[in-house]
Amino acid sequence: MAVVASSILSASPAALLAALAPSLTLAEPATFALWQRLLLLALILGSGWLFWQRFGRVVRRILAARKDADFQLFPLGRRIWDFFWEVLCQAKVIRERPLPGLAHAFVFWSFLAFALVTTNHIATGFGLGFLDPAGLFGRFYFLLAGVFALLCAVSIAGLFVRRFFVRPIWLAHKDNTISAESGIIAGLIFLLMATYLAAYWVPSGSTAALVLWWLHTLTLLSFLPLVPHTKHLHLILSPLTVFLSRGSFSRIPPLADDDDFGLVTGRDITQLTALQVYSCVECGRCTEHCPAANTGKELNPREIILGLRGYLNEYGPASEQPLLGRYNSQQAAFQCTTCGSCEFQCPVGIEHLPVIVGLRRGAVNTGEWDDDHGGKLFLALERNGNALGMAHSEREKFLAREELPAFDGSQEYCLWLGCMGGYDPKGREIIRSFVQVMRFLGTSYGVLRREKCTGDPARRLGNDLVFQQLAESNLENLAQNKVKKIISICPHCVRTIAEDWKAYGTPPEIEHHSEFLARHQARMPAAAPAASAGTTVFHDPCYLGRYRNVYDEPRSIAAASGTLVEAERSRERSFCCGAGGGLAFLGEEQGARVSETRVGQLIETGASTIAAACPFCNTMFRDALASRGDAAPQLLDIAQIAAASLPPAPASNPAGSLPNPA
Amino acid sequence: MKIIVAIKQVPERDARIRIDSSGRWIALDDIEFRMNESDAYALEEALLLKEAHGGEVIVLSAGPERVGQTIREALAKGADRGIHIASDSLASLDALGVARLMAAAIADEHADLILTGLQSDDLGLGQTGVILAELLGIPHSSLILKIEKTDSGLRLLRELEDGWFQHISLPTPALLTIQSGNTKLRYATLMGIKKAKTKELRTVDAASLGIDAQPGLLLDAVALPSRQKTTQMLPGTPAEAAAALVAKLQQEVRVL
Amino acid sequence: MSTVLVILEAKSGSPSRISLEALAAGAALATATGAQLAAAMVGPAAAMDSLGSLSAAIAIEHPLLDRYTADGYTAACAQLIARLQPDYVLFPHTYQVRDFAPRLATRLGRVLLSDVTAFSLDGNTVTFTRQLFQGKLNGHYHAAAPAPCLVSIQAGAFHAAPSAPTSIPVESFAPALEPSAIRTQPGEPFRAATQTVDLSSAPLIVSVGRGIKDEANIALVQELAQALGAELAASRPICDAGWLPMERQVGSSGQTVAPKLYLAVGISGAIQHLVGMKGSQCVVAINKDENAPIFEIADYGIVGDLFEVVPALTTAIRKAKG
Numbered sequence A: 001m002a003v004v005a006s007s008i009l010s011a012s013p014a015a016l017l018a019a020l021a022p023s024l025t026l027a028e029p030a031t032f033a034l035w036q037r038l039l040l041l042a043l044i045l046g047s048g049w050l051f052w053q054r055f056g057r058v059v060r061r062i063l064a065a066r067k068d069a070d071f072q073l074f075p076l077g078r079r080i081w082d083f084f085w086e087v088l089c090q091a092k093v094i095r096e097r098p099l100p101g102l103a104h105a106f107v108f109w110s111f112l113a114f115a116l117v118t119t120n121h122i123a124t125g126f127g128l129g130f131l132d133p134a135g136l137f138g139r140f141y142f143l144l145a146g147v148f149a150l151l152c153a154v155s156i157a158g159l160f161v162r163r164f165f166v167r168p169i170w171l172a173h174k175d176n177t178i179s180a181e182s183g184i185i186a187g188l189i190f191l192l193m194a195t196y197l198a199a200y201w202v203p204s205g206s207t208a209a210l211v212l213w214w215l216h217t218l219t220l221l222s223f224l225p226l227v228p229h230t231k232h233l234h235l236i237l238s239p240l241t242v243f244l245s246r247g248s249f250s251r252i253p254p255l256a257d258d259d260d261f262g263l264v265t266g267r268d269i270t271q272l273t274a275l276q277v278y279s280c281v282e283c284g285r286c287t288e289h290c291p292a293a294n295t296g297k298e299l300n301p302r303e304i305i306l307g308l309r310g311y312l313n314e315y316g317p318a319s320e321q322p323l324l325g326r327y328n329s330q331q332a333a334f335q336c337t338t339c340g341s342c343e344f345q346c347p348v349g350i351e352h353l354p355v356i357v358g359l360r361r362g363a364v365n366t367g368e369w370d371d372d373h374g375g376k377l378f379l380a381l382e383r384n385g386n387a388l389g390m391a392h393s394e395r396e397k398f399l400a401r402e403e404l405p406a407f408d409g410s411q412e413y414c415l416w417l418g419c420m421g422g423y424d425p426k427g428r429e430i431i432r433s434f435v436q437v438m439r440f441l442g443t444s445y446g447v448l449r450r451e452k453c454t455g456d457p458a459r460r461l462g463n464d465l466v467f468q469q470l471a472e473s474n475l476e477n478l479a480q481n482k483v484k485k486i487i488s489i490c491p492h493c494v495r496t497i498a499e500d501w502k503a504y505g506t507p508p509e510i511e512h513h514s515e516f517l518a519r520h521q522a523r524m525p526a527a528a529p530a531a532s533a534g535t536t537v538f539h540d541p542c543y544l545g546r547y548r549n550v551y552d553e554p555r556s557i558a559a560a561s562g563t564l565v566e567a568e569r570s571r572e573r574s575f576c577c578g579a580g581g582g583l584a585f586l587g588e589e590q591g592a593r594v595s596e597t598r599v600g601q602l603i604e605t606g607a608s609t610i611a612a613a614c615p616f617c618n619t620m621f622r623d624a625l626a627s628r629g630d631a632a633p634q635l636l637d638i639a640q641i642a643a644a645s646l647p648p649a650p651a652s653n654p655a656g657s658l659p660n661p662a
Numbered sequence B: 001m002k003i004i005v006a007i008k009q010v011p012e013r014d015a016r017i018r019i020d021s022s023g024r025w026i027a028l029d030d031i032e033f034r035m036n037e038s039d040a041y042a043l044e045e046a047l048l049l050k051e052a053h054g055g056e057v058i059v060l061s062a063g064p065e066r067v068g069q070t071i072r073e074a075l076a077k078g079a080d081r082g083i084h085i086a087s088d089s090l091a092s093l094d095a096l097g098v099a100r101l102m103a104a105a106i107a108d109e110h111a112d113l114i115l116t117g118l119q120s121d122d123l124g125l126g127q128t129g130v131i132l133a134e135l136l137g138i139p140h141s142s143l144i145l146k147i148e149k150t151d152s153g154l155r156l157l158r159e160l161e162d163g164w165f166q167h168i169s170l171p172t173p174a175l176l177t178i179q180s181g182n183t184k185l186r187y188a189t190l191m192g193i194k195k196a197k198t199k200e201l202r203t204v205d206a207a208s209l210g211i212d213a214q215p216g217l218l219l220d221a222v223a224l225p226s227r228q229k230t231t232q233m234l235p236g237t238p239a240e241a242a243a244a245l246v247a248k249l250q251q252e253v254r255v256l
Numbered sequence C: 001m002s003t004v005l006v007i008l009e010a011k012s013g014s015p016s017r018i019s020l021e022a023l024a025a026g027a028a029l030a031t032a033t034g035a036q037l038a039a040a041m042v043g044p045a046a047a048m049d050s051l052g053s054l055s056a057a058i059a060i061e062h063p064l065l066d067r068y069t070a071d072g073y074t075a076a077c078a079q080l081i082a083r084l085q086p087d088y089v090l091f092p093h094t095y096q097v098r099d100f101a102p103r104l105a106t107r108l109g110r111v112l113l114s115d116v117t118a119f120s121l122d123g124n125t126v127t128f129t130r131q132l133f134q135g136k137l138n139g140h141y142h143a144a145a146p147a148p149c150l151v152s153i154q155a156g157a158f159h160a161a162p163s164a165p166t167s168i169p170v171e172s173f174a175p176a177l178e179p180s181a182i183r184t185q186p187g188e189p190f191r192a193a194t195q196t197v198d199l200s201s202a203p204l205i206v207s208v209g210r211g212i213k214d215e216a217n218i219a220l221v222q223e224l225a226q227a228l229g230a231e232l233a234a235s236r237p238i239c240d241a242g243w244l245p246m247e248r249q250v251g252s253s254g255q256t257v258a259p260k261l262y263l264a265v266g267i268s269g270a271i272q273h274l275v276g277m278k279g280s281q282c283v284v285a286i287n288k289d290e291n292a293p294i295f296e297i298a299d300y301g302i303v304g305d306l307f308e309v310v311p312a313l314t315t316a317i318r319k320a321k322g
Ligand SMILES: Cc1cc2nc3c(=O)[nH]c(=O)nc-3n(C[C@H](O)[C@H](O)[C@H](O)COP(=O)(O)OP(=O)(O)OC[C@H]3O[C@@H](n4cnc5c(N)ncnc54)[C@H](O)[C@@H]3O)c2cc1C
Pocket: A583, A584, A585, A595, A619, A620, A622, A623, A626, C208, C209, C210, C211, C212, C234, C235, C236, C237, C238, C249, C250, C251, C252, C253, C254, C255, C265, C266, C267, C268, C269, C270, C271, C272, C273, C276, C286, C287, C288, C289, C292, C304, C305, C306, C307
């Protein structure tokens, strides 16, 4: 750049003009003296050695970590697609942060375009250049790379301005500083592009071309060793991370053997986790979307990942040092609602939930976690088989009062009440409404007498023992009763039964009532116009949306209560209600209550109805809405919305009698 | 300190109660069993004492084979070994008979301290511990909330009625029955369960203990109480409703 | 003639109410079996002057019995039983009786029939009823061993007879006790310090919810709690608002309580609240909404405006307490 500028300044106006109009051929140095070749070789070796000094250590740490017991490379189709979509297309990066995402994509794509250019560049130094700048292909390719170089230079400058001048908080470190290293790296990238582009302005074979060539080379060779020292390691690792990821969302891996209690010490970190931990680009997307981090809690998902990296750097994967200590705190690990926003957002395929749940497993399975509410919850699950610690007889009373038939194998569905549906007065109202709909449709259903908690809170809090006991006992009960299909009003039950129970058997098919209701919508009467006069905002439950990919079905039901409006955070980006991950049972939150924050976001839409599709969201919102006074919107489950459109049950055939043929 | 904790396996607290065909006990086919609640607190106290002063915690339980599961749970929570008095016919014994079996089974252990729960959730006799103390010829105290080890023995916090408490000192060996609810129970962990697998569980056949099984008390029949719990609404003007409630509080609830 | 002996328990110098209920049970049993009724109590003779018609009234007196010990009471009662040779020995089912009566029974080679609620005569056999499974089942027992048969009577199972002068002079009985035989050293009874709120062990709780509307109205329930001698507790919104301190919050993120009486005022009964108080023996709810879920788990409910019901209740309780 400097060379170009000085040559411009010293030239005559005509020459200046000529210099400003670039030639269409990239200038290359004519020849390289032997000493230059030797120097080049030495520099490459030096740079490569420096690179490996650091990168080799990372690789060895990753390889020394424990193998992932459940890792399966096949089927490859999904992996290839993820690689294509997330890495090559940069889809996630762009979708979640369009402008900076696109800027990043341009940098990435130029790197791809430069693969060939750079190889040729170095080869030229040894007289082995294979792209002729004057040839047809060479001319085309160098120009193409030039376009990318331009986009890349603009993008990296933009990203620099954003990071250092706009300073979004989630890019900052824990202590609110921004490290200079990304500035240096950005500068180097900019320089790489500039020294490339500048070669269009100088004559081929000139000294200027030689100087530019060397500048480009030196930039490149200083860039290389910096990569593994900084978050730019993701450049090398993240394509691999995306390709090798566990694949299913929020997957909790099975415990490997009798000595595996979750993430207790460095020895429990697996290769995949280590790879992911070193791939983090510190972009803060996870933190930006984390309900805990957004409500003043200690938990910050990026710092969880970086904490593990810090641990690996200091102690390595063979260490017996506890993981919860210097680098990660127990308190933070237990503030996670397992909403999955972080994992969903992460552009490099880092899976936070196996880590966070893994840390909890380590603390709970060894008895390290000592929390009054948590202990009570586990004992309630152990002793009462439900998370609320209620007497089983209370459920029986409810079944009797509502005349809910016992499942006897003849009915189509086993109606799964769950803890909330079985014991919570409000959850029971949802069941009541849903049963009305099923009766109207003439769908046959029955309820298990000895249904127990699915174990969801135990699972997410890392209590494998209680979870296993509950899963096994329920699976046995379902098998004994020959249940084929389950229907549930609770996305947590659905997820746990459908996915988590697989570790202990084959669960029956299960669906969420939103799916059932949407499927049968055509057979339901239309809502009275008065009922749908206002506006309705639907809150996507994490366990229905991100965990199950169900977004439109509940909306189609909710629409009966009013014109749908969307909250700023909705669908995949929905903000948690605060209940998940067992947190509904864990007592007071640090900072603001997640439920109140979310209710604020929903109220902002001006909707007159909040539609929910999860009894936990329901209980959280009900509580948060109560403090908002009488002007607060009404809160309804989609089952209640669906039931509202039904004709009133005839007096002689009260709710609770035999199914009403539709 | 060598501590023995006597633990009973009982039907879970809110089990659905149906009377069996003999009319003398409840049907057990559909029932799940748990560690008796106050026994769980006794175990917790024992584990806390062991953690503070060292020693050994031995769990003792009598009953059919399924009792082994409850002993394992106690081992998982941290007890060191278990003694199972195996018997399928405990129901034919009274509290004295069961206590005699227990006394015989632990005669050689010479424990410093024996803990039991205050009472069982099923029979609710609340006697086995006290009887055992008399059989072993050691002092006892019941309804204990807190145990402190002293130079000469133990200093205890004992619950009295109506919100009163009392400290009691006694020498060891001694037997204490533990009241529920004063400490936080630990939850069973996966690690504990795995460790428990290698711990010793000795089974003693009840018949080999040479206890004559002539009960002094016989349970002839069981019956469901006629009145089940329902909500009773108290109507009338505020003054009338208040008067009706006061009457209930005096006569039924007995808190006035 | 056979004898039913009732061993009474003194409370501040005179027989406790539950002892008098046990005495009434003894009288009924004596009548049914054609036995005579005797009563004994540790304490001065003067305390036994209004027990009605008895065949024997015995004051057990010994300095070593001044403060209760299981060893002392067991030895004293064993000696008394040896002297009187009763067929039945009845006790009130108190904490103290639970502590020593099983030991006494063992010493006599018998088993105590504890916590009995009723008895019936069936030919020559007396069948006793006691509760199993926390009251969810009744068990009918009879004694197979020879006399004496030891029985403790549940509080409230029998009605105490109106007091009448004891029909015969009170005898004194001095058991032979050795200090060395008393192995436990009991301390002075005390009440838990009242400054620290410990809802978990409070026997009576008045709990207030958002229905109270305003901080100033808390005084209303405070008075009720005072009249009842109860601790004051609250639902979360009350503590969130700072109207009562956090440690008085009952529920899933607060305290878990299990009092004898839980009186919920203006509380709707959200699941998180129910979770904290479901172990209460008796729940009373006052709420203006007859559909409030709290009524589902209440034993007694009053549908009405708390601002009318609570003052009326405070007045009625004060009147009842005299
Ligand atoms: C994670 C989580 C944890 C929670 N933890 C707890 C907890 O530990 N403890 C807890 O209590 N809550 C807890 N909550 C809150 C709980 O969900 C409810 O919001 C709360 O219990 C409601 O309190 P309330 O019954 O006092 O108020 P409301 O539900 O508003 O009920 C007020 C009641 O007062 C009645 N009322 C109004 N005026 C009168 C009048 N004049 N006379 C008579 N009655 C009247 C109304 O009919 C109504 O039933 C928690 C919530 C969440 C989400």
